[in-house]
Amino acid sequence: MITSKYFQFIPNEVEICDEDFDKRIEGKNVVIDMGCGHGDFMIEFAPKRPDTLFVGIEVMRKRAHKTGHRLAKRNLTNFHMIASPGEKVLKTLFPANSVDEIHINFPEPWLRERFWKTRILKPTFIVQAARILKPGGILNFVTDIETYAKYASWIISRFPYFRNNYPEPYLKDIYEEFPTLFYRKMSLLRHINYVSFKRI
Ligand SMILES: C[S@@+](CC[C@H](N)C(=O)[O-])C[C@H]1O[C@@H](n2cnc3c(N)ncnc32)[C@H](O)[C@@H]1O
Structure with a gap:
């Protein structure tokens, strides 16, 4: 019997090997x-x-488990949870032109340059985002680390698939509230930076 907490039931979970996922999200x-x-x-x-x-x-199954239950407890049904690394999920599960918005809120910044390969936002991720977003779809990125916002805006704008939604590479403190745990923690300490691009 499997007893590990990592195999706990996650409400509305989709496995990365789900071959029917494209039908579930179609239209x-x-x-x-x-x-x-x-x-x-x-x-x-x-x-x-x-x-x-x-x-x-x-990516953290235990966290995905808790989150799935938090949503289900509120009787929400219009969600799926996927407990896997993000880029792999985009590559494996989502067909081209199938997604309206991608939000990356407060990703780990991995500040030292030699760890940048660990960052979620990197060229291979952006290629996948461009593939799965519908024309006019949105790629939003929020961080309390200004150098990461600068990098995100620069690296996304290197690709011909996206146009900046803002007149500047990124904007600061444009919302009084933003509904995530890390916003509540980090906005007490630092400015919050917003990056937003549209799929052309
Ligand atoms: C700093 S937290 C921010 C959580 C939430 N977005 C917020 O704003 O409160 C970053 C989250 O991203 C998850 N994460 C890190 N790398 C990931 C990856 N490659 N794929 C999916 N999730 C990842 C972490 O486990 C963590 O829960």
Whole structure:
């Protein structure tokens, strides 16, 4: 018998090997919360957008488990949870032109340059994001680390698939509130930086 906590049931879980996932999302408004953590972003927006399917992607299974239960406890049904590394999920599960929005909220910055390869936002991720986003789709990125915002905006703008939604590479403190746990922690300490691009 499997007793490990890592095999606990996650409500609305989709396995990375699910071959029917493309049929489940076909024709739907699809929003990805990449590195969803405790799921506050989906808890805020899923009830307000009942016609949209939210997909929370979280590499830590135990966290994905808690988040799935947090959403289910609120009787939310318009979500899926995927407990796997983000880039692999985009590559494996999502067909081209199938997603309306990708949100990356407060990803780990991995500040030392030799660890940048560990960052979620890197060229291979951006290529996958461009592939799965519908024309006009949105790629949003939020961070308290200004150098990461600068890097994110620069690296995304290197690709011909995206246009900046803002007049500047990134904007600071444009919202009074932002519904994630890390916003609540980090906005007490630092400015919050917002990057937003549209799929051309
Ligand atoms: C700093 S937390 C932010 C959580 C949430 N978005 C927020 O704003 O409160 C970053 C989250 O991303 C997850 N994460 C890190 N690398 C990931 C990856 N490659 N794929 C999916 N999730 C990842 C972490 O486990 C963590 O829960």
